Amino acid sequence: MATEGAGLGAAGGFAGQEDAEARSRGFWADSMSRLAENRLVLAAALILAVLVAVAIFAPSVAPYDPAKQSLAESLQGPGARHLLGTDEMGRDILSRIIYGTRISLSVGIVSQIIACCVGVCLGALAGFYGGFTDTLISRAIEIFSAFPELLFAIGIMFVLGPGVINVFIALGLLSWTRYARLVRGQVMQLREMEYAQACVACGGSNARVILRHLLPNCFSTIIVLVTLGIPGAILMEASLSYIGLGVQPPTASWGQMISAAQQYISFYPYYSIAPGIAIIVTVLAFNIFGDGLRDALDPRIRE
């Protein structure tokens, strides 16, 4: 025994200080440093940080009250007084976009958190217990994912009625199946690992095995799925608001702004271009960041 200990001690001593540091760094520190090496991902992260800041501090960032009407100034082009112009009610478009960030980001994040909670719980149950539980949950997943997405969202919004909270719920119900499917597969594979068995052999309950040993191992995949799910939810909210089933006026939402801008598109394009660009930039930033995160967390490309 002493020989092995001594041998290892010596090997540790020979390894450079830098190497020893890299070795003792945790999984997250390691992944984050790999994430930071990718410039594009870093830029996306920066944009997301700015968006979050804008959403939080909207009242101090926005030059005007987004609901303040001034019919005399309606449909003005971009200028010194209104950087991105005004809409048909004379409201400042820039301010409305800034306030719209709140809706878009919260819809994206909250709906994915709801979907994640539902999906992870059901997926873990199905994967761990198998048998009848699995059959039941798997059929539910199949039924839920058989509907065309937009149609399904429209259906739920019809039942629940419009409003921000209902958009959260509808989009959460729309995307839980992706989480459930993924976690089910992973848990199914992980529960056969010896450490899961070892936990049971140590006297751990099923709940303990799932919560402490299996789900933490799915965490990196779940976080990637959340990041990649957010842009989809933002687009879906825009679509719902566009057809008038999402966020209701006078609350500013990008989708709803585009919807209102539609009738002025031929002679006053600024109105629809600005919120359109906001959606594109946000979705793109989330997608790039999610892809980068997936690469950084993927254990197969770790050296």
Add this chain to the structure above:
Amino acid sequence: MDTLAVQGVPSLLSVRNLRVSFNMKRGAVRAVDDVSFEVSRGETLGIVGESGCGKSVTALSIMRLIAEPGRIEGGQIRYGGVNLLDLSMREMRGIRGNKIAMIFQEPMTSLNPVLTIGSQISEALRLHEGLGRREALDRAVEMLSVVNIPMPEKRAREYPHQLSGGMRQRVMIAMALCCKPDVLICDEPTTALDVTIQAQIISLIEDLKVRTGAAVIMITHDLGVISEIADKVIVMYAGKIIEEGGKTDVLTNPLHPYTEGLLNAVPRIDRDSDELSVIPGMVPNLAFLPEGCRFRPRCRYAREICRSAPVKASGFGGIAPRGVSCWKFQPAWGGEADV
């Protein structure tokens, strides 16, 4: 060697007539058939056999870890005056890891990659002894030094991928022993390790057994491990115990033709031979067992009488109770002609 002394005293753990079967599409397959043995405090029992002979299933049954489609059909597993098979799942959880602990074969996958070594060792302590995070972690560090891991404080904060295979198996031993169990079940603890590390792990287990007075059940297919550590040995074949006895008796004077074959199959460094001795044929499929003696199709002594189930013969002297399930040791053998 104190086996004689404890005869008459109730043993620590006794398995009686254990039968375990797996429900397959084509009907139930009995993986463990009428297995009985006992271990006393401070004693090491070796269970040997080829892959699929039921030795791991026996071990898992003691912990009641047989998962669907497996099922313990009958028998008793007596520990501390109770039959473990009668306990509720909740009571069983209080036994697992606390009174009876287990070390698994594969140290590379037996540790959770996302948790630190320290938190994994403390898990059992927090479960069974109700220790807080801090206290449990201190005890975990202590256990790491007990299993001779250098720099235990530093190692406790590390993750499994930062440790070598031998170190991980030491961590597994620390995990298994942290609640001072009465019985330690080792399921091929050295199979995945290289030879020098194997010897270290075996002597560590032996050392800790002497210190804690635990009973050890060592499951292996490696007769070298048995000769190092066991006091008595059980040889299993196709779900049945075919021979049992004291280590030296079984290893130097095997009675059953299968044990004899196993011992002959061990390559010997002091004998100059180009060919390895093998037992002809294969382990029978448990769904299609031959009638009578299960070893008959591969046995070079087989006779007509072997077509009926062999009766256990006991006696033969020796330190531990000796038994063998073979017709060769029955009076009926003499008059029979070879098949």
